[in-house]
Amino acid sequence: MNIEIVTIGDELLLGFTIDTNAAHLARELAALGVRIVRRTTCGDDAQAIARAVQEALERTGAVITTGGLGPTADDMTKPAIASIFGRGMVLDTDILAALQARWLARFGHTLPVSNHQQAMVPEGCTILPNRHGSAPGIWLDDASQRWVAMLPGVPREMRGMFADTIVPRLRERLPVGGPVIRARTLRTANIAESALADKLGELAAGVNGLSLAYLPGNDGVDLRLTSYALPDRETDDALAVAAQLVRNQVGSFIYGEGTDDLAALMIQACVTRGATLAVAESCTGGMLGMRLTAVPGSSRVLQGGTIAYANAVKVRELGVSASDLDTVGAVSEPVARAMASGARLRFGTTIGIGITGIAGPDGGTPEKPVGTVWVAVDLNGEVHAVRAILPGDRSEIRYRAAQLALDRLRRAFDRDQDAVGWTSRG
Amino acid sequence: MNIEIVTIGDELLLGFTIDTNAAHLARELAALGVRIVRRTTCGDDAQAIARAVQEALERTGAVITTGGLGPTADDMTKPAIASIFGRGMVLDTDILAALQARWLARFGHTLPVSNHQQAMVPEGCTILPNRHGSAPGIWLDDASQRWVAMLPGVPREMRGMFADTIVPRLRERLPVGGPVIRARTLRTANIAESALADKLGELAAGVNGLSLAYLPGNDGVDLRLTSYALPDRETDDALAVAAQLVRNQVGSFIYGEGTDDLAALMIQACVTRGATLAVAESCTGGMLGMRLTAVPGSSRVLQGGTIAYANAVKVRELGVSASDLDTVGAVSEPVARAMASGARLRFGTTIGIGITGIAGPDGGTPEKPVGTVWVAVDLNGEVHAVRAILPGDRSEIRYRAAQLALDRLRRAFDRDQDAVGWTSRG
Numbered sequence A, B: 001m002n003i004e005i006v007t008i009g010d011e012l013l014l015g016f017t018i019d020t021n022a023a024h025l026a027r028e029l030a031a032l033g034v035r036i037v038r039r040t041t042c043g044d045d046a047q048a049i050a051r052a053v054q055e056a057l058e059r060t061g062a063v064i065t066t067g068g069l070g071p072t073a074d075d076m077t078k079p080a081i082a083s084i085f086g087r088g089m090v091l092d093t094d095i096l097a098a099l100q101a102r103w104l105a106r107f108g109h110t111l112p113v114s115n116h117q118q119a120m121v122p123e124g125c126t127i128l129p130n131r132h133g134s135a136p137g138i139w140l141d142d143a144s145q146r147w148v149a150m151l152p153g154v155p156r157e158m159r160g161m162f163a164d165t166i167v168p169r170l171r172e173r174l175p176v177g178g179p180v181i182r183a184r185t186l187r188t189a190n191i192a193e194s195a196l197a198d199k200l201g202e203l204a205a206g207v208n209g210l211s212l213a214y215l216p217g218n219d220g221v222d223l224r225l226t227s228y229a230l231p232d233r234e235t236d237d238a239l240a241v242a243a244q245l246v247r248n249q250v251g252s253f254i255y256g257e258g259t260d261d262l263a264a265l266m267i268q269a270c271v272t273r274g275a276t277l278a279v280a281e282s283c284t285g286g287m288l289g290m291r292l293t294a295v296p297g298s299s300r301v302l303q304g305g306t307i308a309y310a311n312a313v314k315v316r317e318l319g320v321s322a323s324d325l326d327t328v329g330a331v332s333e334p335v336a337r338a339m340a341s342g343a344r345l346r347f348g349t350t351i352g353i354g355i356t357g358i359a360g361p362d363g364g365t366p367e368k369p370v371g372t373v374w375v376a377v378d379l380n381g382e383v384h385a386v387r388a389i390l391p392g393d394r395s396e397i398r399y400r401a402a403q404l405a406l407d408r409l410r411r412a413f414d415r416d417q418d419a420v421g422w423t424s425r426g
Helices: A020-032 A046-060 A077-084 A093-107 A113-119 A155-173 A193-205 A232-253 A262-273 A287-293 A311-318 A322-327 A333-347 A394-413 B020-032 B046-060 B077-084 B093-107 B113-119 B155-173 B193-205 B232-253 B262-273 B287-293 B311-318 B322-327 B333-347 B394-413
Strands: A002-008 A035-042 A062-066 A089-091 A120-122 A126-128 A137-141 A147-151 A182-188 A211-217 A220-227 A254-257 A277-281 A302-308 A351-357 A372-379 A382-389 B002-008 B035-042 B062-066 B089-091 B120-122 B126-128 B137-141 B147-151 B182-188 B211-217 B220-227 B254-257 B277-281 B302-308 B351-357 B372-379 B382-389
Touching: A002 A020, A002 A046, A020 A035, A020 A062, A020 A155, A035 A046, A035 B046, A046 A062, A046 A077, A046 B035, A062 A155, A077 A089, A077 A120, A077 A137, A077 A147, A093 A113, A113 A120, A120 A137, A126 A147, A126 A155, A137 A155, A147 A155, A182 A232, A193 A211, A193 A220, A193 A232, A220 A232, A232 A254, A254 A262, A262 A287, A262 A394, A277 A287, A277 A333, A287 A302, A287 A394, A287 B287, A302 A311, A302 A333, A302 B311, A311 A322, A311 A333, A311 B302, A322 A333, A333 A351, A333 A372, A333 A382, A351 A394, A372 A394, A382 A394, B002 B020, B002 B046, B020 B035, B020 B062, B020 B155, B035 B046, B046 B062, B046 B077, B062 B155, B077 B089, B077 B120, B077 B137, B077 B147, B093 B113, B113 B120, B120 B137, B126 B147, B126 B155, B137 B155, B147 B155, B182 B232, B193 B211, B193 B220, B193 B232, B220 B232, B232 B254, B254 B262, B262 B287, B262 B394, B277 B287, B277 B333, B287 B302, B287 B394, B302 B311, B302 B333, B311 B322, B311 B333, B322 B333, B333 B351, B333 B372, B333 B382, B351 B394, B372 B394, B382 B394
Parallel strands: A002 A035, A002 A062, A062 A147, A277 A302, A277 A351, B002 B035, B002 B062, B062 B147, B277 B302, B277 B351
Antiparallel strands: A035 B035, A089 A120, A126 A137, A137 A147, A182 A220, A182 A254, A211 A220, A302 B302, A351 A372, A372 A382, B089 B120, B126 B137, B137 B147, B182 B220, B182 B254, B211 B220, B351 B372, B372 B382
16 A cells, blocks of 8 residues: 655744654554655645645545644645545534533633634544544545545644554555564664674675664664565564574674663663662763653662762762872773762762763863763772763763763673773773 | 755655754745745655656756765665756766775775766766765756756755755845745743733734744743745844844743753853852752753853752752651752752852752652652852742653753842742742
8 A cells, every 4th residue: 555645834844843743654654564655745725735635646545644633724734635525614513512612611611603613524524533632633535445634733643643543444454464664673882883784794784685774873873674575474573583683793782672771771770680879970960860860760779979070079079089180180990980989889879880071072182082981880899991982072972971881880780891892991 | 936845765754764854944945035835755766756856846946855865776866857857877077086085095995886876967967065975966957947956865964065055056046135934033931831922912913913933842932933024134123123022021031042052041141150050959860960061161160969869868968957858848948948058068169059859750749749849049148949830741840840940040140039930939
């Protein structure tokens, strides 16, 4: 089944809003085995909407639209698409009654007549209920099986309505055993793309006929395996086999799958071990603490931390040696170690983590360029330190430094002293 | 001038990548006075590209494409579009020489013959230099003044090339004094949309014929004034007059304009005053420290901070009263005040900021629901505290709590005790 997506709205067309609906629909449709062949965006203009949807219908006979269903005069998706099907607009008394009830409950008075147009729908359409908002969606089809589904533009409402009402209709129309597009993502940390490619060898070009994509980001490089041509019932197994082949090559650089967050994994690992945590942060300025406390329930693990931005704070609060600061500088192995141990002792925890680095844009030297970071993990008195020279701008370096520290903790838990791919080890 | 945008790539069409290029181009083009009438996305398929671009050309005669210019076999934008214009592909010796030099410098050997196709360009095209990457862009036009500009898909490269090469060409083609679309944004913090609407009164429907949009986000509600119909030379003045009218109504809830960041403004305000800062964070877990240290040069201001997630840490490190914790609880005015003062004294700074709250999802009570936050600012011993019940999920509540604390500091500097719009005051 081929399908087109038409997203509607001046805000989208003018670039004031980024179109996340289209990407969400595309991923979900691909996973069902539906092929998206084109995506179009047009403004809040009845003629532009009618033309874009009509052209899409002529190419595929199957179109999903988002946006233009709201109560304002700008919202003209319904009449524009009704006109393509040669339908008029009629009042839906159920929608009217629901709107009236909502106004009474919310504003204490009756629905203004000017708002009655919200209850107008194309003749002969099917109403798609909206459990997540007020504007219902519309399904319109004709005798030759051409159809248009109109969904709201608010992402939360659109996603809910798509799952509730469109997915079941598409499943009915899809041939059993047809090819689906589905992906599986392995997440790596602290290894460069080129080093990953070396480890992957021949797999880099594809695994058992599945494609392999490198997706570099601040968390690390994600490896995405995608199956484009297998039928639904074979896809998951093929992805599992391929994922194992990749794991065999990349080993301990893989910390998770899908949307796994390394901070959440480490909070969970601490819970499992009954361990508690404290942090000492210089260049990250609180980012590691923020990431750890973003995890619901992290209060069982993270006791506290010290943001030690100034050197005097490192000495006074964490017991860093003033002479180390003078001789080897704040971004150095002994300072990172002292910060980790200082945090552990100060907060009375099982684990202390220290981060010190040069996030830039200034402060780099030939020996310690911008991006130089030392992290240390003190696990019950056993200290593991590692140095990295991280790429990126100030914000990327800081994020990667926090990720490096979390990854060092992961490796300390795993008693895994193995390499850090883009860094020299301390 | 009407224009269409065609963005090219399977990753975009399948939703693996969000299309930020299209939004960037749309904003920049609107500001020049160019009207974008449609945006299309198609996959890495020569026929699909040729069709989409041809249809767009027929509607407007002016098309910008992004993507599909790279070295891989997937990248087929150039030949597909050449075919629309009835042109063949020819080898560009300058591009070839540049590629060969790059390979030699980078990989130490000559360019493989299979890569020579990267130097093939449509007959009679103009090469658009790429100062930010390797693949040049292409400008192709014909005798009837129809044109297609092909830009790379990598956002940084696309943006640079657009500014360098497309903007000057469009300016030449645009009538002098035609209407442009330009916007100006006023940023508010800690006031709800409904309270803003009350303050704005009649202006909420538009200011002097300019539209006024409410854009709620984690930083607060942005108010965007947009001029759609005025000529270039009148637009800035009209926006300035309208902005002043809005400022007269909304007053001290406006903290900045455009992309101003409240943390950066506060670092600057501290620098101006010779003030130093320390933070004490409970529910935000380091986020305020992170936001402050995200600002380059913040080391002159932020000395350090304490992440006081556990109550014992609040008592031991910040001097919070254990009996206050027992009687009024951790999320309370006396605890926030003690945290702010404790941070100021501990780190020897001019200013201390304390944040304590219930970020959820658990931990709320009828008296203190999820979202309840107390922040306090100790400015040289004078403590200002405020309570808010913040909307949103855990992540939004945390971000808004940090923003509330920064806003309280701003008001303390301004000696402005005026209300906090969505909160009850302490």
